[in-house]
Amino acid sequence: QVQLQQSGPGLVKxxxxxxxxxxxxxxxxxxxxxxxxxxxxxxxRGLEWLGRTYYRSKWYNDYAVSVKSRITINxxxxxxxxxxxxxxVTPEDTAVYYxxxxxxxxxxxxxxxxxxxxxxxxx
Amino acid sequence: QSVLTQxxxxxxxxxxxxxxxxxxxSSNIGSNYVYWYQQLPGTAPKLLIYRxxxxxxxxxxxxxxSKSGTSASLAISGLRSEDEADYYCAAWDDSLSGYWVxxxxxxxxxx
Numbered sequence: 001q002v003q004l005q006q007s008g009p010g011l012v013k014x015x016x017x018x019x020x021x022x023x024x025x026x027x028x029x030x031x032x033x034x035x036x037x038x039x040x041x042x043x044x045r046g047l048e049w050l051g052r053t054y055y056r057s058k059w060y061n062d063y064a065v066s067v068k069s070r071i072t073i074n075x076x077x078x079x080x081x082x083x084x085x086x087x088x089v090t091p092e093d094t095a096v097y098y099x100x101x102x103x104x105x106x107x108x109x110x111x112x113x114x115x116x117x118x119x120x121x122x123x
Numbered sequence: 124q125s126v127l128t129q130x131x132x133x134x135x136x137x138x139x140x141x142x143x144x145x146x147x148x149s150s151n152i153g154s155n156y157v158y159w160y161q162q163l164p165g166t167a168p169k170l171l172i173y174r175x176x177x178x179x180x181x182x183x184x185x186x187x188x189s190k191s192g193t194s195a196s197l198a199i200s201g202l203r204s205e206d207e208a209d210y211y212c213a214a215w216d217d218s219l220s221g222y223w224v225x226x227x228x229x230x231x232x233x234x
Contacts, residue, residue, distance in 0.1 A: 110170060
């Protein structure tokens with residue numbers, strides 16, 4: 001069964017870059033029927049989808065408009081993982097960050113989630 | 124403010140049936156599937172309902188979903204103490220360049 005394991009720092013300074021990684025087991029980041037998402041949750045913003053990467057004969061990325069100018073999600077086929085980079089962070093970016101898979105078998109629902117990483121933006 | 128609107132709280136006693144509503148618009152619920160997630164304290168959300176009313180394997184049939192127009196509902200019958208959690212609805216929104224939207228969540232208390 002698919003499992004997602006997140007890693008990355010829990011503290012980032014303002015104006016710097018937030019970087020997280022999500023390692024996949026039980027599936028391939030290059031799967032033609034899955035997408036790999038980043039979602040965050042904070043008391044002020046609730047659950048917020050940030051973006052996704054997926055492979056359908058070539059790689060695609062979709063990003064939420066709210067973070068589009070600052071976000072990059074990259075697949076790493078050699079390590080079977082995907083990453084999130086969020087630039088120029090502010091305290092507003094403080095949240096629990098989740099990676100999640102979505103698959104065509106559940107009509108693109110977020111069916112598997114990582115354990116979550118609490119990221120605090122503070123000097 | 125979340126794009127999808129849910130009541131902040133709901134409650135019921137063991138054995139009762141409870142429903143949680145989720146209201147959206149033509150660009151999200153009105154034209155796409157609705158999904159429901161359950162989040163227990165300190166854990167990641169868990170998929171409860173997909174494609175409006177389908178349950179993933181392992182989700183009890185006490186949980187059911189429905190959709191009508193731009194609104195959806197999650198019903199929980201035979202309420203149990205372990206159902207006490209936060210519940211979120213979600214849908215794809217076709218506006219802008221397309222993105223996933225969530226409700227603000229409903230805290231269910233089992234009295």
